[in-house]
Amino acid sequence: MISRYVLAVCLAILMAVTGVSTYIYVGSRQSKAVAPPQKPTAAIPRAQGYTLPGTVYIEQSGALYSYSAGRFHQLTPEAGWTQPALSPDGNSLLAVKRSPMFSDAYLLSLYGAVRLQLTNNAAPPRSSWDSGANAWSFYPRLSPDQRTLWMSYDGPKVAGNNYFDVDMSVWAVPLGGSIRQGRSWTTANNYTGGDIQPVPLATGGLIYTKYAYDPDGNRVGQLWFTNRAGSAGRALTSTAAGCAQPSLSPDGHTIAMICTYQKQVSYLTIASWNGSSLGPLQTVISDQLVAQPIWAPDASGIAYMAPGGPAAPFQLWFLPKNAYNPPAPSPVPTPTPSPGGPHNGPLPTPSPSPVPTPPVIKPIQVTTNLGLDATSPLAWLG
Amino acid sequence: MPVPLGFRPGHRARASRRRLSPFRTIILAVLAIALSAVAGGFAYFIPAAAAAIQATGVMPHIASPSPTDLLTSPSPSLSPAQQGAFTVLLLGSDDDSKFSADHVLTQSMILVRVLPGTKEVTMLSIPRDLYVHLSTGGYGKIDGAYSYGSAGAAIATVSQDFGVHIDDYIWVGLLGLIKVIDAIGGIDVVTSSPVMDDYYPADVYGGDPYGYQRVAVLAGPQHLDGVHAMQYVRSRHSDIQSDFGRSKRQQQVLQAIRLKAKQLAPSDIPSLATAIGGELKTSIGLDKVARLVPLAATFDNPDSIHQVLLLPPYTRGGGPDGSVTPDWGAILPLVHQYFP
Numbered sequence: 270m271i272s273r274y275v276l277a278v279c280l281a282i283l284m285a286v287t288g289v290s291t292y293i294y295v296g297s298r299q300s301k302a303v304a305p306p307q308k309p310t311a312a313i314p315r316a317q318g319y320t321l322p323g324t325v326y327i328e329q330s331g332a333l334y335s336y337s338a339g340r341f342h343q344l345t346p347e348a349g350w351t352q353p354a355l356s357p358d359g360n361s362l363l364a365v366k367r368s369p370m371f372s373d374a375y376l377l378s379l380y381g382a383v384r385l386q387l388t389n390n391a392a393p394p395r396s397s398w399d400s401g402a403n404a405w406s407f408y409p410r411l412s413p414d415q416r417t418l419w420m421s422y423d424g425p426k427v428a429g430n431n432y433f434d435v436d437m438s439v440w441a442v443p444l445g446g447s448i449r450q451g452r453s454w455t456t457a458n459n460y461t462g463g464d465i466q467p468v469p470l471a472t473g474g475l476i477y478t479k480y481a482y483d484p485d486g487n488r489v490g491q492l493w494f495t496n497r498a499g500s501a502g503r504a505l506t507s508t509a510a511g512c513a514q515p516s517l518s519p520d521g522h523t524i525a526m527i528c529t530y531q532k533q534v535s536y537l538t539i540a541s542w543n544g545s546s547l548g549p550l551q552t553v554i555s556d557q558l559v560a561q562p563i564w565a566p567d568a569s570g571i572a573y574m575a576p577g578g579p580a581a582p583f584q585l586w587f588l589p590k591n592a593y594n595p596p597a598p599s600p601v602p603t604p605t606p607s608p609g610g611p612h613n614g615p616l617p618t619p620s621p622s623p624v625p626t627p628p629v630i631k632p633i634q635v636t637t638n639l640g641l642d643a644t645s646p647l648a649w650l651g
Numbered sequence: 652m653p654v655p656l657g658f659r660p661g662h663r664a665r666a667s668r669r670r671l672s673p674f675r676t677i678i679l680a681v682l683a684i685a686l687s688a689v690a691g692g693f694a695y696f697i698p699a700a701a702a703a704i705q706a707t708g709v710m711p712h713i714a715s716p717s718p719t720d721l722l723t724s725p726s727p728s729l730s731p732a733q734q735g736a737f738t739v740l741l742l743g744s745d746d747d748s749k750f751s752a753d754h755v756l757t758q759s760m761i762l763v764r765v766l767p768g769t770k771e772v773t774m775l776s777i778p779r780d781l782y783v784h785l786s787t788g789g790y791g792k793i794d795g796a797y798s799y800g801s802a803g804a805a806i807a808t809v810s811q812d813f814g815v816h817i818d819d820y821i822w823v824g825l826l827g828l829i830k831v832i833d834a835i836g837g838i839d840v841v842t843s844s845p846v847m848d849d850y851y852p853a854d855v856y857g858g859d860p861y862g863y864q865r866v867a868v869l870a871g872p873q874h875l876d877g878v879h880a881m882q883y884v885r886s887r888h889s890d891i892q893s894d895f896g897r898s899k900r901q902q903q904v905l906q907a908i909r910l911k912a913k914q915l916a917p918s919d920i921p922s923l924a925t926a927i928g929g930e931l932k933t934s935i936g937l938d939k940v941a942r943l944v945p946l947a948a949t950f951d952n953p954d955s956i957h958q959v960l961l962l963p964p965y966t967r968g969g970g971p972d973g974s975v976t977p978d979w980g981a982i983l984p985l986v987h988q989y990f991p
Binding site (some may be wrong): 273276277279280283284285287288289290295296297298299300302303304305323353369370371372398399400403405407423432433434435436437459460461462463465478482486487489504511513514527529531532533534535558559560561575576578579580581582583586595640642643644 | 671676680683686687688689690691692694695696721751766802834835837838839840841843844845846847848849850861862863864865867869870871872873874889890891892895897899903906907910911913914915916917918919922962
């Protein structure tokens with residue numbers, strides 16, 4: 270028997286605890302879909318996690334990170350840094366620093382220290398009703414001889430021209446020189462967004478993504494090739510395939526890209542490259558929203574970004590080489606009848622042993638809780 | 652009979668009344684736990700309930716020469732596939748400080764027809780510059796209908812001009828769309844080309860409702876937050892198809908929101924409701940919302956979502972005041988094919 274007074278006090282405490290606990294429990298049942306992404310340096314590497322060889326450079330929330338031996342290191346503050354690319358000698362990084370009205374290309378050390386500002390796209394402020402003569406530089410790359418900066422650029426601009434068409438062209442500028450010393454290599458289609466993602470080739474040519482209108486009036490991406498500044502060049506893929514984000518393999522014989530086929534999908538696609546034309550497109554991944562493929566320096570596979578779940582932020586993934594280039598099957602031994610003495614009648618027909626089915630190689634999810642910027646290409650140092 | 656030490660007659664009876672049996676105590680404890688658990692859960696959902704009561708069931712005032720009581724008239728006899736079908740008018744406004752609260756233009760008008768039987772959805776984007784007969788009288792661009800008479804006038808105008816029965820409407824402001832997308836944790840979209848604009852209105856966070864900013868939404872698959880999703884669906888200067896191109900992007904983002912919403916749990920609702928607060932209005936009542944949420948999760952096939960744009964020859968430019976002139980002879984058969 271319990272005193273009523275004691276019981277009342279106990280029940281009040283019980284009710285308060287239960288009520289608060291229920292509130293907290295229901296709140297804790299929120300889906301992971303709305304959880305903010307983790308900072309890469311806060312991500313604890315899993316004991317059994319997959320480790321990529323070399324160092325991968327990525328961007329999240331305006332900061333550049335390196336990822337090597339399963340750990341992230343922050344290279345720059347969260348200050349609009351994006352689109353890292355490696356210099357051909359592997360000793361420097363190129364990157365874009367983006368501001369609200371303009372962006373500039375920079376040369377950085379592999380540890381994120383600024384070595385050189387390569388463009389100067391900021392224009393003096395005028396008024397709130399005029400966006401000025403500011404310009405964008407995106408997707409910086411260095412030529413194989415490291416003397417020329419390649420980039421997508423929407424300038425030069427004239428302030429207050431009230432011109433609504435903003436298209437980027439691919440420009441080549443002497444490294445360390447001014448934009449006046451550069452020249453536009455491509456001529457963008459009007460009102461398309463223009464030409465982006467240059468891949469300078471050792472042969473002196475250029476592969477890039479050009480946006481165009483298809484016969485139905487849809488804006489779509491195409492891979493193009495040109496080997497001379499100002500020349501028309503030619504399309505490598507059709508408008509129907511909607512391909513973009515080209516990446517050349519280390520041996521220079523294969524191109525990885527994404528193709529959207531004008532839908533809200535993005536397939537990882539590869540095709541052979543002979544220096545002037547592409548072979549047939551081969552879809553490698555068709556069940557993920559693939560972005561920014563890049564080849565492993567040792568040709569062991571392709572890294573890319575894709576959501577970690579339905580409608581989720583983008584994570585780092587890796588597709589081993591065997592998934593798109595399976596090893597040739599080992600020769601199947603021909604069964605022979607076992608030797609024996611004189612035999613009457615027909616020999617038994619040997620039944621061939623079944624050909625072993627190659628194992629299905631699936632992509633490996635490298636990160637889990639990050640929110641990588643899928644518009645920023647990956648860079649991978651061997 | 653000897654009296655025990657300390658015993659006082661009458662005290663035992665009072666003491667027993669102040670004490671409860673273990674059985675009663677257990678019953679009371681279980682009841683208390685159940686009640687407080689319900690109260691705790693209820694308290695968690697109070698913000699959502701308050702926001703939902705405020706935002707839902709907002710019946711529009713239709714003070715217009717509309718032919719019928721638009722939101723209550725029964726639909727004509729329908730085929731089995733059309734049973735349970737309903738039509739919602741989505742209205743998106745630039746509710747910035749250029750305008751007073753209820754006199755805003757609708758930058759976006761999308762008619763959505765949902766067929767639960769066949770799990771099909773049709774989205775018809777109405778050009779904002781379409782030159783039509785307004786339900787409030789006279790002719791003008793259809794984006795002005797809302798500014799002259801709120802949601803009622805917008806519904807009446809679309810209904811009378813397109814000959815469509817509209818069951819409900821949903822109105823969302825610029826900030827509302829940004830907040831919705833941020834509250835659900837962003838959306839995954841494949842932007843089909845770079846969306847570049849040197850004269851994008853800086854009216855949401857810019858401080859000057861007539862100011863401009865530069866935007867560059869880069870191409871490809873990406874996870875968009877609210878601000879960048881808004882830039883993607885609102886920019887039209889660098890699109891040769893102008894408002895039509897923008898309508899395509901709006902439909903992409905609507906589908907992405909639907910996909911993301913499928914990943915949410917009921918516990919996400921209060922934070923969503925708090926985030927959206929006041930930026931969304933709908934005539935759909937709470938009871939109907941509760942029925943629609945599970946229904947939305949069953950629409951899985953992207954091929955069953957039809958997107959309709961009134962591109963030329965259905966419309967042509969060069970109308971009064973920069974408007975788009977409709978060819979009703981071509982538009983109405985198309986509309987009635989999807990919106991019987």
